[in-house]
Amino acid sequence: MATAWVDIPNEALRVADVPDITAGWPEIAEFALTFDGYEYTGGQSGCASLAEWMRDDWRDMHQLLAHPSELRAALFYEQRRGRWTDTDPNGAYLRFCRALVAAIAVLVKGEPQ
Numbered sequence: 412m413a414t415a416w417v418d419i420p421n422e423a424l425r426v427a428d429v430p431d432i433t434a435g436w437p438e439i440a441e442f443a444l445t446f447d448g449y450e451y452t453g454g455q456s457g458c459a460s461l462a463e464w465m466r467d468d469w470r471d472m473h474q475l476l477a478h479p480s481e482l483r484a485a486l487f488y489e490q491r492r493g494r495w496t497d498t499d500p501n502g503a504y505l506r507f508c509r510a511l512v513a514a515i516a517v518l519v520k521g522e523p524q
Contacts, residue, residue, distance in 0.1 A: 419445040421479045429516045432509045436499040439508055440490045448487030451480050455491075462488035469507055475514040482518070486511040 419428055428445065430438045452458040462485040469475055475482060489508050493500055500508055 417445055418447060421483070424479070424515075424519050426516065426519050429519055430512055432513045432516075434509075434512070436493070436505065436508075439486075439512055440493065442512070443483075443486045443490035446480070446483035446487050448484030448491075451484045458484055458488045458491075461485055462492075465511075466507055469510055470503075473510075475510055477514070479515060479518045482511050482515050486515070 424445075428442070430442050448458040448461075449455055452461050461481060465475060465477065465481065465485045477485075486508060489500065489504075489511070499505075
């Protein structure tokens with residue numbers, strides 16, 4: 412089943428749009444497609460670099476201090492990577508995706524990180 416791409420700008424994003432961090436991968440993947448990370452980063456290589464940088468930072472610091480667009484672009488890239496490899500994330504990879512979702516939710520709620 413193909414997921415429709417529905418763009419939700421950061422300023423229109425509501426808490427109800429962001430999945431719970433315990434959500435399954437299908438719900439997280441669908442949310443990831445509400446932002447075009449390629450457009451934001453200038454293409455696939457820029458999006459990959461951003462996602463890899465954020466993944467490394469998260470692994471080292473267990474924090475994601477970034478702008479909502481950066482967080483959403485990284486999550487978008489992780490969704491695309493899962494699609495290209497035809498695999499759902501698990502283990503540390505899924506924890507990273509859920510950390511992205513949690514960081515986005517915090518920013519949407521307007522809470523300090």
